[in-house]
Amino acid sequence: MSKFKKKKGGELPAISTASLPDIVFMLLFFFMVATVMRDSTLMVKNQLPAADQIQKLDKKDRVMYIYAGEPSTRYTDKYGSQPRIQLNDKFATVSEVAPFVLAERASKRQELQNVLTTALKVDGDTKMGLISDIKQELRKVNALKINYTTRVGDYTQNID
Amino acid sequence: MAKRSAPEVNAGSMADIAFLLLIFFLVTTTIETDSGINRKLPPIEDVEDPPIIKEKNIFTVVVNKNNQLLVEEELTDVSDLRSMAIEFLDNGGGEGEEACDYCQGDRDPKSSDNPDKAIISLKNDRETSYKIYIAVQNELVAAYNDLRDREFNRLFPNESMSFVEANKKYSDPRTSSDEKERLKPKLDEVKLMFPQKLSEAEPSKTN
Numbered sequence: 001m002s003k004f005k006k007k008k009g010g011e012l013p014a015i016s017t018a019s020l021p022d023i024v025f026m027l028l029f030f031f032m033v034a035t036v037m038r039d040s041t042l043m044v045k046n047q048l049p050a051a052d053q054i055q056k057l058d059k060k061d062r063v064m065y066i067y068a069g070e071p072s073t074r075y076t077d078k079y080g081s082q083p084r085i086q087l088n089d090k091f092a093t094v095s096e097v098a099p100f101v102l103a104e105r106a107s108k109r110q111e112l113q114n115v116l117t118t119a120l121k122v123d124g125d126t127k128m129g130l131i132s133d134i135k136q137e138l139r140k141v142n143a144l145k146i147n148y149t150t151r152v153g154d155y156t157q158n159i160d
Numbered sequence: 161m162a163k164r165s166a167p168e169v170n171a172g173s174m175a176d177i178a179f180l181l182l183i184f185f186l187v188t189t190t191i192e193t194d195s196g197i198n199r200k201l202p203p204i205e206d207v208e209d210p211p212i213i214k215e216k217n218i219f220t221v222v223v224n225k226n227n228q229l230l231v232e233e234e235l236t237d238v239s240d241l242r243s244m245a246i247e248f249l250d251n252g253g254g255e256g257e258e259a260c261d262y263c264q265g266d267r268d269p270k271s272s273d274n275p276d277k278a279i280i281s282l283k284n285d286r287e288t289s290y291k292i293y294i295a296v297q298n299e300l301v302a303a304y305n306d307l308r309d310r311e312f313n314r315l316f317p318n319e320s321m322s323f324v325e326a327n328k329k330y331s332d333p334r335t336s337s338d339e340k341e342r343l344k345p346k347l348d349e350v351k352l353m354f355p356q357k358l359s360e361a362e363p364s365k366t367n
Binding site: 017020021024025027028031032034035049050051052053054055056057058059060063117119121122123124125126127128129131132135136138139140142143144145146147148149150152155156158159 | 171174175178179181182185186188189193194195196197198199200201202203204238239284285286287288289290291292293294295297298299301302305324327328331332333362
């Protein structure tokens with residue numbers, strides 16, 4: 001009789017949390033794999049212009065970045081407020097663009113060296129003179145594929 | 161002496177450690193990719209004798225230092241640029257060998273012969289703002305894309321997507337290689353009908 005006696009008390013058994021670390025680790029690995037860390041801190045104002053006829057810039061390993069714009073407020077007393085170029089973590093002059101491209105190219109794998117794209121992340125308020133100078137430098141080192149990085153949006157946002 | 165078993169390590173704080181790491185990676189993750197307008201710069205070598213191009217086959221766009229737009233010698237607003245560029249590219253005024261059988265334009269003899277001959281020349285000043293330059297580039301690319309979309313839909317109506325979508329699909333790494341191979345000739349055919357001939361002059365100095 002007593003063998004099949006029903007257990008007394010309607011208390012719910014505690015949910016086992018033993019598998020919680022597993023779940024968290026799974027999420028952790030996902031984010032670790034998906035993470036691309038920002039490799040350079042921005043030292044320039046970088047309000048990108050808007051465009052809608054855009055193409056995606058996949059494959060981060062084939063892209064090198066050139067930033068340009070007015071120095072951010074913390075650098076203005078040291079570097080002035082004229083738009084400047086930023087390469088990696090340093091301010092640079094136009095003549096340093098070509099060596100930078102060559103160094104970047106040399107650091108990539110052989111098969112990628114010919115398919116590199118230069119992404120120009122330029123602040124919308126910069127004058128075209130600086131950009132033309134950069135483009136001229138890029139032509140000198142034969143880095144002809146460029147991408148004007150933009151925000152997604154209608155072109156009318158650029159006209160104020 | 162009684163043998164003591166090693167005490168079990170308490171794994172209760174494992175979840176806390178994992179959460180800490182998880183939150184760190186969550187914060188530093190940037191999943192979104194950059195996007196923008198792709199362009200190809202011309203190689204630096206000098207052309208010995210530049211080809212002679214008829215004036216009517218050139219569509220000049222000039223942006224001055226006050227960010228004003230001069231299209232074919234007329235002051236224009238950026239909002240009209242796209243339709244003007246389409247009109248020029250799609251004109252098809254050529255005759256005989258230079259005729260364009262798929263153009264739907266006015267066939268004005270004073271405008272371009274065919275899309276292959278038609279060149280858009282963009283000139284800007286050193287003082288031009290980058291924002292306006294991008295807006296102009298965007299509208300000119302849009303003109304080409306509109307025309308390519310039209311031809312793509314006409315030639316391959318059962319594809320049920322536009323040229324831009326097909327191109328996006330083609331450049332997406334997740335698309336299978338079979339699909340890519342199927343799309344490539346179609347894309348190339350349309351690209352050949354409206355080749356992107358966008359020439360940029362070196363900017364003028366401001367005096």
